[in-house]
Amino acid sequence: MAFVTNAELLARAMAGGYAVGAFNTNNLEITLSIVEAAVQERSPFILAVSPGAMKYAGVAYLAAIARVASDSTDVPMSLHLDHGTSLEEVKAALDHGFSSVMIDGSKLPFEENISLTRQAVEMARAAGASTEAELGRLVGVEDQISVSEREASMTDPAQAAEFVERTGIDALAVSIGNAHGWYKGEPKLDFERLREIRTRVSIPLVLHGASGIPDDMIREACAIGVDKINIDTEVRDAFRQAVARFVSENPEQIDPRKILAPAREAMREVVARKMRLFGCAGRA
Numbered sequence: 001m002a003f004v005t006n007a008e009l010l011a012r013a014m015a016g017g018y019a020v021g022a023f024n025t026n027n028l029e030i031t032l033s034i035v036e037a038a039v040q041e042r043s044p045f046i047l048a049v050s051p052g053a054m055k056y057a058g059v060a061y062l063a064a065i066a067r068v069a070s071d072s073t074d075v076p077m078s079l080h081l082d083h084g085t086s087l088e089e090v091k092a093a094l095d096h097g098f099s100s101v102m103i104d105g106s107k108l109p110f111e112e113n114i115s116l117t118r119q120a121v122e123m124a125r126a127a128g129a130s131t132e133a134e135l136g137r138l139v140g141v142e143d144q145i146s147v148s149e150r151e152a153s154m155t156d157p158a159q160a161a162e163f164v165e166r167t168g169i170d171a172l173a174v175s176i177g178n179a180h181g182w183y184k185g186e187p188k189l190d191f192e193r194l195r196e197i198r199t200r201v202s203i204p205l206v207l208h209g210a211s212g213i214p215d216d217m218i219r220e221a222c223a224i225g226v227d228k229i230n231i232d233t234e235v236r237d238a239f240r241q242a243v244a245r246f247v248s249e250n251p252e253q254i255d256p257r258k259i260l261a262p263a264r265e266a267m268r269e270v271v272a273r274k275m276r277l278f279g280c281a282g283r284a
Contacts, residue, residue, distance in 0.1 A: 003066075004076050006100035006228065007130035007170040009044050010204035013227040018279030019207075022046035023271055024082060024232040026053045028065055029260050030239070033267035035069045035077075041272050041281040044075060046100070048082040048230065051089050063096035075284040080132075082230070090120050094127040102132040102173070110159065117167040132206060132228075135163050136175030157196040164201050171228060172197075173206040180209045181233055187213050191220060198225040206230070211237075218277055231274050235267050242266035 009020050025031045025047055038045040047069070049062050066079045081093035081101040090101050103120035105113035117133040124131040136155030155174040164172055174197055176190045198205065204227035210218065211233035218229065242263040246253070253259060275281045 001070055001074055001077065003070055003079050003097065003099035004044075005128075005130040005170075006046060006078050006080055006132065006204075009046065009076060009078055010171055010227045012044070012283070013280065014204055014225075016279075016283060017222075018283060019222045019226050019229045020044055020046055020280050021271070021274050021278050022048045022080060022082070022206075022228055022230045023235060023274075024048045024050060024053065024230070025062065025066075027057055029264050030235065030267060031062075031065050031069055033235075033264045034271050035073060036264075037268045037271035037275060038075045038077070038284070039073050040268070041275045042075065042284040043275040043280045043282070044077070044284055045271075045275070045280070046078045046080050046228065048080045048232075049093070049098075050082045051084060054089070054092065059092050059096050063098070067097065084120075087116070087119055087123065090123055094123060094129055098129060100124075100130045100132065100170075102134070104134050104173075106134040106136060106173075106175075110163075114163060114166050117163075117169060121168045130170040131168075132171040132173060133163070133167060133169045134173035134175070134206075134208070135160055154190060154193060155197060157193065157200050160197050161200040164203055169203065171204040171206050172201060173208050176207075178207055178209040178213065181211075187217065189213070189217055189221065191224060194221065194224050194226070204228060211235075215277055222279060229274075229278055231271070234270050234274075238266040238270045239263045 013020050023034045047066050070077050078099045081098050083104045084090050085104050093101050101124050103117050105116040121131045176194050177188050206228040207221055207226045208230045210229045211231055246262045
């Protein structure tokens with residue numbers, strides 16, 4: 001099956017009242033785990049590749065693995081650039097057949113973010129791909145910010161409507177208290193802000209930094225109208241724990257296939273559980 005665009009996947013999600021999971025990959029084993037979970041759960045899914053992954057494994061290798069995966073399954077799948085920060089990264093993804101790209105100008109001033117995003121939209125449309133962008137800055141676990149700074153980093157609903165109209169993007173990633181990496185303490189999501197954004201913006205909404213957010217908060221976000229949810233850290237942690245446990249219990253084992261097999265299983269379980277949580281299981 002050929003890649004579909006995020007726009008197509010998320011239009012179905014909006015109509016069906018569920019969210020599609022976007023799962024980051026860096027290598028063959030992670031990709032296989034994600035695909036196996038999607039087939040098991042009969043779920044559409046988004047295979048996300050970051051610029052860091054492109055640098056680590058090579059965009060051509062990752063795209064080729066994704067194409068083999070797509071040809072090997074009948075569940076809808078997109079290949080998506082996650083958090084691209086330059087037009088060069090967008091071009092590299094599009095040149096290798098990505099069906100969706102995210103341009104992240106969220107750290108730029110508002111007008112500069114619009115300008116960069118608009119250029120990415122034009123490039124993606126020419127290639128038949130869809131575009132995601134971000135408004136509001138997602139903090140990372142390493143960021144030390146005050147309450148007022150946290151508030152200032154969140155997506156402004158009025159700006160969101162203007163941003164969508166002026167850029168022509170297909171999906172908007174919002175900042176409502178979500179963060180990259182593991183959360184210190186319990187996450188505090190601003191659901192009222194999300195509701196206001198949803199009333200002002202008609203395109204699909206995206207929640208980044210969802211690893212570690214409690215299930216009840218995820219369900220509420222989906223009920224309000226989040227249509228795409230990104231997961232990376234929890235998959236990585238499952239990989240690390242499974243490898244560490246296997247090596248500790250089998251110190252003489254040097255066969256990478258045997259070392260990585262438990263990691264594949266652990267990652268697949270995480271992805272499958274998220275698909276059920278997001279409501280996209282059984283939607284293929």
